[in-house]
Amino acid sequence: MNRLDYLVLIATILAIPLYGLWRTRGSASLGQYLKGDTSIRWATIGLSVLATQAGPITFLSMPGQAYESGIGFIQNYFGQPLALIVVCAVFVPIYQRLKVYTAYQYLGERFDRKTRLLGAFLFLVQRGIAAGITIYAPAIVLSALLGWRLNLTIWLAGGLVVIYTVLGGTKVVSITQRYQMIVIFVGMAIAFAVAVYRLSPDLSFENTLSVAGKMGKLEAVSFSLDPHKRYTFWSGLIGGFFLALSYFGADQSQVQRYLAGGSLKESRLGLLFNAVVKVPLQFSILLLGAIVFMFYQFEKPPVYFNQPAYERALENGYAAPLSALQRQFDEVFAQKRAAIRTVSTGSSSERDAAMNKLRELDAQAHAVRDRTKAVLVQAGVDPKSKESDYVFITFILQQMPHGVVGLLIAVILCATMSATAAALNALGSTTAVDFYRPLIRPNASDHHYVVAAQALTAAWGLIAIGVASFASLVENLIEAGNILGSVFYGSILGLFLAAFFIRRVTGSAVFFAALFAQSLVFVLFATTNIGYLWYNFIGCAAVLIVAPILQHTVFRNAEASAVV
Amino acid sequence: MSTSDSKPNPRSWRKAYSLTLSLFAVEVVLLYLFTLRFS
Numbered sequence: 001m002n003r004l005d006y007l008v009l010i011a012t013i014l015a016i017p018l019y020g021l022w023r024t025r026g027s028a029s030l031g032q033y034l035k036g037d038t039s040i041r042w043a044t045i046g047l048s049v050l051a052t053q054a055g056p057i058t059f060l061s062m063p064g065q066a067y068e069s070g071i072g073f074i075q076n077y078f079g080q081p082l083a084l085i086v087v088c089a090v091f092v093p094i095y096q097r098l099k100v101y102t103a104y105q106y107l108g109e110r111f112d113r114k115t116r117l118l119g120a121f122l123f124l125v126q127r128g129i130a131a132g133i134t135i136y137a138p139a140i141v142l143s144a145l146l147g148w149r150l151n152l153t154i155w156l157a158g159g160l161v162v163i164y165t166v167l168g169g170t171k172v173v174s175i176t177q178r179y180q181m182i183v184i185f186v187g188m189a190i191a192f193a194v195a196v197y198r199l200s201p202d203l204s205f206e207n208t209l210s211v212a213g214k215m216g217k218l219e220a221v222s223f224s225l226d227p228h229k230r231y232t233f234w235s236g237l238i239g240g241f242f243l244a245l246s247y248f249g250a251d252q253s254q255v256q257r258y259l260a261g262g263s264l265k266e267s268r269l270g271l272l273f274n275a276v277v278k279v280p281l282q283f284s285i286l287l288l289g290a291i292v293f294m295f296y297q298f299e300k301p302p303v304y305f306n307q308p309a310y311e312r313a314l315e316n317g318y319a320a321p322l323s324a325l326q327r328q329f330d331e332v333f334a335q336k337r338a339a340i341r342t343v344s345t346g347s348s349s350e351r352d353a354a355m356n357k358l359r360e361l362d363a364q365a366h367a368v369r370d371r372t373k374a375v376l377v378q379a380g381v382d383p384k385s386k387e388s389d390y391v392f393i394t395f396i397l398q399q400m401p402h403g404v405v406g407l408l409i410a411v412i413l414c415a416t417m418s419a420t421a422a423a424l425n426a427l428g429s430t431t432a433v434d435f436y437r438p439l440i441r442p443n444a445s446d447h448h449y450v451v452a453a454q455a456l457t458a459a460w461g462l463i464a465i466g467v468a469s470f471a472s473l474v475e476n477l478i479e480a481g482n483i484l485g486s487v488f489y490g491s492i493l494g495l496f497l498a499a500f501f502i503r504r505v506t507g508s509a510v511f512f513a514a515l516f517a518q519s520l521v522f523v524l525f526a527t528t529n530i531g532y533l534w535y536n537f538i539g540c541a542a543v544l545i546v547a548p549i550l551q552h553t554v555f556r557n558a559e560a561s562a563v564v
Numbered sequence: 565m566s567t568s569d570s571k572p573n574p575r576s577w578r579k580a581y582s583l584t585l586s587l588f589a590v591e592v593v594l595l596y597l598f599t600l601r602f603s
């Protein structure tokens with residue numbers, strides 16, 4: 001990175017929050033602080049919802065995911081459009097009619113206080129940890145590659161978000177997310193264009209895609225019924241539906257986004273916008289990863305993308321085995337390049353033979369990288385983050401022109417800030433509205449609750465930064481958030497679906513059913529190896545099955561309060 | 565709620581949901597054709 005990059009980076013990440021704070025200057029009532037005001041339109045809501053879900057992991061890890069395993073991950077989003085329609089038709093009208101600040105207030109109105117607190121508590125635990133991961137994930141990669149200090153990077157990304165979220169509340173979050181999302185769109189479009197431009201002229205773009213497809217990188221849709229296959233149309237449609245329904249219907253960080261503005265029409269349009277654009281957007285990002293993969297078929301990639309870890313291993317006395325592996329890798333790469341040339345220029349039979357050879361060589365290159373990782377583990381520099389998380393950022397730093405590098409680092413930080421701001425805004429609001437106001441100070445002034453919400457948002461900011469500072473990163477950034485969400489979302493969704501659709505059930509039955517469902521998911525998570533998307537379904541189904549059973553047995557005499 | 569929400573028209577929203585579902589179906593079909601073409 002040079003001065004121009006730093007200039008673009010600093011100007012981008014500072015200008016948006018400053019503009020947001022200027023737009024939201026002046027005092028706000030509790031309603032305005034927590035829900036924004038009626039000037040927020042569907043486009044802002046739509047971009048805000050999109051930005052909240054995206055996060056830095058989407059832009060950092062997803063191209064690497066496609067580089068490594070292909071674009072099949074897109075199927076995880078197939079349940080989302082259906083879930084968003086259900087949220088528009090069922091959840092949003094109820095939230096808007098009851099004029100709630102948080103989704104969990106509705107549980108209190110429908111059931112009782114303890115069920116409301118349980119829903120809010122499960123959300124706070126899950127989202128509090130997830131906010132820490134959102135800050136930590138890009139910080140560990142950027143600090144490793146740019147030589148920034150890890151804690152400084154965490155405080156830079158986290159501290160700025162805390163300041164503007166505390167000061168401006170929901171409205172500043174919505175406004176900043178809108179412009180951060182525009183920066184992200186522009187940055188990713190430029191990255192896509194440069195990546196295509198940098199592809200080898202030896203192959204046409206169409207032939208490049210054909211080769212990538214034959215190497216297993218472009219299987220977007222698979223109707224396979226094999227339960228061992230990780231991403232299929234069916235698991236994405238069913239598991240993804242329950243994950244998205246929980247996330248958009250019962251996660252306050254999203255509920256607060258689409259309730260901003262206070263209009264049913266604007267909320268619904270913002271969500272339907274997401275239902276239409278989400279799949280093409282994710283496809284573009286995954287396709288970018290596949291294009292980076294093809295770029296590195298002609299341009300030699302590093303044997304191991306996490307270069308700082310590799311260099312530490314060299315310094316620790318492991319130069320000899322690493323050099324041997326490097327020589328093997330160079331040899332395999334030279335053969336791969338020759339095979340690709342044959343694919344582009346040879347006869348039909350030569351092309352088929354070259355493709356088989358290419359696949360074989362790709363497997364050999366994988367094996368060399370696996371052995372390199374084993375040496376790194378031996379050397380005591382075992383990288384905690386997955387190597388594929390370094391693929392796209394390495395491509396940016398080594399192949400993009402100056403200025404664009406700064407813009408793309410800004411894209412990653414903008415994504416971090418927008419997702420973190422939404423999380424902190426929701427965490428502070430939920431703690432203030434669902435815990436502080438009913439349990440600690442029930443009859444204080446409006447201004448008092450605004451100050452309380454600000455203080456609690458700041459406190460959650462510090463907790464998230466604390467989690468980020470002490471986190472030891474899980475294997476795969478891209479999966480971490482989804483796994484964490486899936487463990488908690490099923491029982492939270494079960495609470496809401498029981499509230500909407502099971503009339504003759506009381507708070508106590510649902511409360512204990514949710515505790516049972518959550519315990520069941522914890523046990524399954526600890527003892528089995530089933531796909532994490534299924535936890536959403538299992539947790540939700542457990543609540544919906546156990547609650548009526550408890551109602552007709554243990555809580556038979558309790559009266560159902562069917563306030564739907 | 566704003567005044568525009570005082571009488572939401574269920575039929576027009578059903579049309580909006582149908583349109584959204586149709587667009588999603590088109591997206592999946594296009595992705596499947598992409599898979600067939602390049603895999």
